[in-house]
Amino acid sequence: MELPVEDRRSSPYTGYTRAHWEAVADGLLRTAWRWATPGGALLDLPGRPSVSGVRSDGLEGYARTFLAAAFRVAGAGGADPHGWIERYASGLAAGTRTPDRDDAESWPRILDQHVRGQPMVESASVALGLRLTRPWLWDRLEPDVRDRVEGWLRGALRHTPAPNNWYLFPYSVAGFLESVGRGDAETARARERALELLEGWHHGQGWYSDGDGRAFDHYNGWALHLYPVLDEHLTEGPAVSDHGPRLREHLDSFGLFFGSDGAPLHFGRSLTYRFAAGTAVALGAVTGHTPLAPGTSRRLLSGTLRYFLDRGATTPDGLLSLGWHGPHEASLQGYSGPGSPYWASKAFVALLAPADHPLWTATERAAPSEGPDRAIALTAPGLLLQSTGADGIVRLHNHGSDHVSPHEGESAGAEDPHYGRQAYSTRTGPCAPGNIADNHLAVHLDGAGSVRRRIRPLGAGQGGSGEPGTDWGWAASAHLPVFAGGPPTVPGLRVESVTFVRGHHELRVHRVIGAPPGATVSQTGWATGPEETVRSGLYGLHGWTGRETVRAPRGTAYTRWALVPRLTAGATGTGLYAAVATLTVVPEPEGEPAGVEPASALTVEYADTGSLRVRWTADGALTRIAFDPLTVVHEPAGDSSSATGS
Structure with a gap:
């Protein structure tokens, strides 16, 4: 991964600028695509398979890297010097051509969580990627491919998610379908149900539990805040919900979840997502729902990105490994597969802030822990x-x-x-x-x-x-x-x-x-x-x-x-x-x-x-x-x- 020269004038703490974020996104995508199937529908990354199986893991590799590519291209106003959109368009056509065929690179169908649920998780990344890149991807697909993609995505609306943040996956699918004029009673029900549950999970101070009970961890930022706040940001018209104010309240203390070396608190599950821990900080800066100064936000975001890159988060061939610094089995869960670490892509929501945004132009300021x-x-x-x-x-x-x-x-x-x-x-x-x-x-x-x-x-x-x-x-x-x-x-x-x-x-x-x-x-x-x-x-x-x-x-x-x-x-x-x-x-x-x-x-x-x-x-x-x-x-x-x- 080749990075630009550090800029210690505007970024005295990390040396990272927006160009570094673009370079990291491009580097991760370039490496991951070396393991793509011929049609580009699956990214069969090497490593320990998850309990969901190899084909589901390949879909995970496609969907999660697609999210990074979507933030990268949308943040650049459609500029796509590396041709990411063409690759993911090809994958959409191949993956939805013959769903569930074991002898093809087709995507597994979306079923109930207790049967085979991992594709439902990936449906949200596919839907968000399509929504972010609509003018350059969705609008240029052949009509039959659009219909097949919709048919696959609707599986998320017709099956039962896990009783936690998973309800925001059909919510995001429904949001995309409605944004392209394909909404109906089915999409409306999915969105209403998710928002109803989300209200019950909010305990105050901007903290949601991950489902019923008292599971509080990094999912609060990279899932429970991300999906509804980003949905409102991408929807025309003024937002009238409490989602933005709750994100602001969450960020009032969340800045202290990062040490002076950039490390997020090692707490909760799915820690192999690493710098996704900064997603809420980036989302607040992009949408304006943050009490943090722009220079503080960039200090936190670039600090945690650099923390992991400097400590071996990528393998010698450039892939994000399953672990924390480097590979670490005890940090994983059964659902962790080779593509799982690429939920770190959520942090690239920061790239939705254009180059002249204060997030990138303000001088870095000290983190709260400093x-x-x-x-x-x-x-x-x-x-x-x-x-x-x-x-x-x-x-x-x-x-x-x-x-x-x-x-x-x-x-x-x-x-x-x-x-x-x-x-x-x-x-x-x-x-x-x-x-x-x-x-x-x-x-x-x-x-x-x-x-x-x-x-x-x-x-x-x-x-x-x-x-x-x-x-x-x-x-x-x-x-x-x-x-x-x-x-x-x-x-x-x-x-x-x-x-x-x-x-x-x-x-x-x-x-x-x-x-x-x-x-x-x-x-x-x-x-x-x-x-x-x-x-x-x-x-x-x-x-x-x-x-x-x-x-x-x-x-x-x-x-x-x-x-x-x-x-x-x-x-x-x-x-x-x-x-x-x-x-x-x-x-x-x-x-x-x-x-x-x-x-x-x-x-x-x-x-x-x-x-x-x-x-x-x-x-x-x-x-x-x-x-x-x-x-x-x-x-x-x-x-x-x-x-x-x-």
Whole structure:
């Protein structure tokens, strides 16, 4: 991939300009098309096949790269120096000629999600690509090809999607068909149903759950905001919905989801989509629904694009690999196939902003993570953001997202490491399955440790004087510990948790209620490895009696193997356990994780089974946490007015 010379005058942080974005899009497309079938209907990219099968994977390669090509050509006003439109037009004709013929390069039909649903996902990218490039592609197709394409797309309107963001795929298909004069009652129903569900999934602060339940992750931006806001942007006439204002509200805090190195928070599923994490930022800049300055938006977008390109996201032959930096199996899901990473194409919605748009002409400005320490409590999703400007690391403390269907029992299924952990960051990933769980409070019975599945948020808050370094925040939740290999739950056993953050310190307080005789508890910290320049610290303040370091040989997305600090203690009845965790940068990698902050950073003044009072050694501030009722109060030294609670 050949990129233009960096422009450090207009882009002092990344060096990237609009020309770099065009070059990346062209490079990814050029490489992917080397694996096209003769008619161009399938891009049979090499790599691990998904559970949907090889032909579905080939359609995925076509559809997702088509989205990148559509943004590229539409953003250039139809200019197409590489002939992408001709290639995708050929693929449309070949793919819809004889659907479901195994001996041809035809596209699989769109069926119900539980039968063979992946083509429904790809129908949205095909529909959006056609809508974006209508004057240069759709309007020039032969009438019989247009009819065949419509017939294939209508399968999305006539079959049942998965009960989540998938409902926005027939919504997007219907939007395209209506835009070319092919709308009817069927398209109207698909759009109405999707918007009805979307309203029910909105929890506030611009956050949608991915379906019923409490699954909050990057899908909020690259799916649940993208499809309705882009639809309105492409529709003539003024928008009258709440979609744009909700995107603006989401972006008010979402800028802090990226570290100073450009990394998005490693949290949630489908992380192999990589720089698609910036889609909402680009969409806000293109549509005007953003509180971010244009220079800040470009800093975030180019920062995350460059982050992955500089860290091996593409293979030696130029393909996006299945993983995070490079290939990484534990970051994948069963539906991940060779074409899956190309949903990263959604970030190229930024190219819909023309060259003279402020997104490209304004000078890059610092990212939110490059300012002073910050804490943002997002009460709607139950998430707490913590940023330490000195090192540019962003941490997310999870007290509300669990990816558990509300139709499942409390004990059904297993924990998902991408949702069940207590904390995530822009510099660490969860340990791979089969290793110790990082950032986790576990109850142990007869050798079995509990997992954290359904998370019930209890509250969140933040405060500070507005001066640098004064921000603090907290979030709280409750869950029932779930066990494998025996009775899944223990009657009366539950855990209530509070995370209080200030600077780079994380005060983690848990109340374990109803622990049976012989039970033990453990708390783990961040997983880091010797190849990294970040180190994890975990120190017991109250209730903990043991401390050790545990190996995680399968590592994380950031290190081939990892070390995890762990605290342990006995547990019977009700007990309170408090610890301080840290994640900090050190100058050079070292063989063993060293404590970077002593436990004396906080002094326990009082503790019982339901409350805790700690003094901050550096400035004498006081933090009080109680569970009955839940109350969190923080008082700067000499001031009793700064308080929050629920």
